[in-house]
Amino acid sequence: DASLRFRRFGDNHDSAENRLVAKTSFDFVVQDAVIKSEFSIDYISGTFDRDYSNIGEINYGNVTFGFAPSYQLVQDDLTIDLGVKLAYLNDTEFSENKFYIYPNIEASYRLVDEILIAFGGLKGDLIQNSYYDFVNENPFVSPTLLVTPTDQQYKMFVGAKGKLSSNIGYSVKGSYSSEKNKALYKSNDVPSDALTEYQYGNSFFVAYDDVTTFSVAGELNVDLNRNFTLGVKGEYFGYSTDNESEAWNLPDLTASVFLDYQISEQWFAGASVFFVGEREDQSTYFDILNPLNTTTTTVTLDSYFDANAHVGYKANDQLSFFVKANNIASQNYNRWSNFPVQGIQLLGGATYQFDF
Numbered sequence: 001d002a003s004l005r006f007r008r009f010g011d012n013h014d015s016a017e018n019r020l021v022a023k024t025s026f027d028f029v030v031q032d033a034v035i036k037s038e039f040s041i042d043y044i045s046g047t048f049d050r051d052y053s054n055i056g057e058i059n060y061g062n063v064t065f066g067f068a069p070s071y072q073l074v075q076d077d078l079t080i081d082l083g084v085k086l087a088y089l090n091d092t093e094f095s096e097n098k099f100y101i102y103p104n105i106e107a108s109y110r111l112v113d114e115i116l117i118a119f120g121g122l123k124g125d126l127i128q129n130s131y132y133d134f135v136n137e138n139p140f141v142s143p144t145l146l147v148t149p150t151d152q153q154y155k156m157f158v159g160a161k162g163k164l165s166s167n168i169g170y171s172v173k174g175s176y177s178s179e180k181n182k183a184l185y186k187s188n189d190v191p192s193d194a195l196t197e198y199q200y201g202n203s204f205f206v207a208y209d210d211v212t213t214f215s216v217a218g219e220l221n222v223d224l225n226r227n228f229t230l231g232v233k234g235e236y237f238g239y240s241t242d243n244e245s246e247a248w249n250l251p252d253l254t255a256s257v258f259l260d261y262q263i264s265e266q267w268f269a270g271a272s273v274f275f276v277g278e279r280e281d282q283s284t285y286f287d288i289l290n291p292l293n294t295t296t297t298t299v300t301l302d303s304y305f306d307a308n309a310h311v312g313y314k315a316n317d318q319l320s321f322f323v324k325a326n327n328i329a330s331q332n333y334n335r336w337s338n339f340p341v342q343g344i345q346l347l348g349g350a351t352y353q354f355d356f
Contacts, residue, residue: 001025009132013143017046017131037069042128044147045092052144052188052205054195060147061092064126068104077110087126089149100126103154112162120158127152129183134206138185138249140336142203150208151180171219182211184248187283187299187337201283201338210242227262234275246280246298249336253277253303271309278303281337304333306341318355323348 002024010016025038045061070083083104090097102124109118127150134141159173186207194200217235224230234255239247255275262268279301287293307329312322323346330343 007132009130009135011143014049015047015131015143017044017147019044019130019132033071035069035071037067039068040064040066042066044128044130046131046147048143048145050144052142052199058144058146059093062128062149063090063092064088064128064149065090066126070104078107079109080107081105085123085125089126100151102126102152114163116160116162118158118160120156122154122156124154125152126150129206134183138204138336140202140204140339141185142188142198142205145206146208147206148181148208150182153178153180167223167225169221169223171217173217175215175217176212178210178212180210181208183207184209184211184244184250185336186244186248187281189284189286191286192288204336207244207248209244209247211247212240213247214238229258229260231258232256246282249279249281249301251277251279251303266314267312268314269309269311271307273305273307275305276303283337299337301334301337304331304335305329306331306333318353319350320352321348321350 003022005021007019008017009019020043021040023038023040025036028035028037042064044063046059048058050056051058065088066085067087068083068085070081073080073082081104085102085104087100087102088097089100103122105123106121107119110116111118129147129149131145131147134145134147155175155177157173157175159171161169161171163169184207185204187201188199188203188205190201191199215235215237217233219233220231222228222230232255234253236253237250238252239250241247253275254277257273258270259272260268260270281299281301282296283299284296285294306327308324308326309328310322310324312320314320326345326347327341328344332340332343334340
């Protein structure tokens with residue numbers, strides 16, 4: 001099989017980014033062993049009209065060739081995927097080349113049928129960052145970014161999953177990863193002679209740092225019948241940075257609860273609750289006339305939870321009505337520094353599916 005995707009992305013500050021991703025997967029045989037493999041090409045190029053100091057424009061671009069062969073070994077209750085991922089990076093802007101080798105190993109073992117399955121793995125990847133991805137994660141980044149890939153040297157994980165009963169499933173996992181040039185969002189400096197609309201403490205840049213991350217996660221899914229499902233999951237994070245004093249804007253804890261209920265053939269409802277722990281950010285006020293008056297402030301963003309619910313009515317196979325309530329507790333929390341979210345929001349509407 002194969003896939004091809006091209007995306008052009010820009011803004012009203014004359015920024016422009018082109019990205020082309022092509023992938024194909026195929027099997028080949030080596031001494032009666034079937035090797036599954038994937039080959040990919042990831043090309044990106046972009047430009048920003050100016051940097052944050054208005055000295056000159058920013059250009060970036062590279063092309064990555066990836067090849068990932070793997071072999072699956074199955075013996076009784078043991079399944080092992082043995083593989084490697086090769087990546088060749090050509091930086092078209094700075095005429096630099098680099099070759100990467102990553103592990104791609106995963107294994108699982110059925111200890112007690114479907115009740116207890118142990119799993120683990122060791123993987124790595126060259127992650128292609130893009131302006132498009134940064135904006136989708138943080139809409140308030142300034143159009144003055146340095147865009148470069150993240151080298152995820154390795155990610156080790158181990159855990160267990162299974163079913164406590166026919167309708168209750170669980171999963172627990174611990175992981176440890178090492179990443180070079182991990183992208184962290186940090187508030188831009190505020191100059192005393194601010195000239196653009198994103199220089200007033202209302203925008204972010206991307207700070208790259210070498211980061212190791214330890215995490216422990218758990219998940220519980222309840223499927224009492226075809227009409228009622230409940231999911232609970234949470235994850236704790238611990239970070240260690242090389243140059244930055246904090247892993248900026250990354251939470252130490254996340255949790256969520258999801259509920260879906262098919263009340264009747266026509267009526268349906270659902271709810272969700274999200275919790276995000278504290279994050280750290282840092283901003284600097286830079287006095288152009290008197291640099292000694294420059295001040296740097298570290299800000300702790302409070303943890304928050306966001307509760308949502310919806311109910312709907314399906315009149316027929318084509319027409320449905322719905323009502324949604326978001327941020328029911330009406331918490332004006334700051335998802336990003338200086339950007340409080342909207343309070344309670346109500347939305348009602350209808351959907352219609354045309355049958356051609």
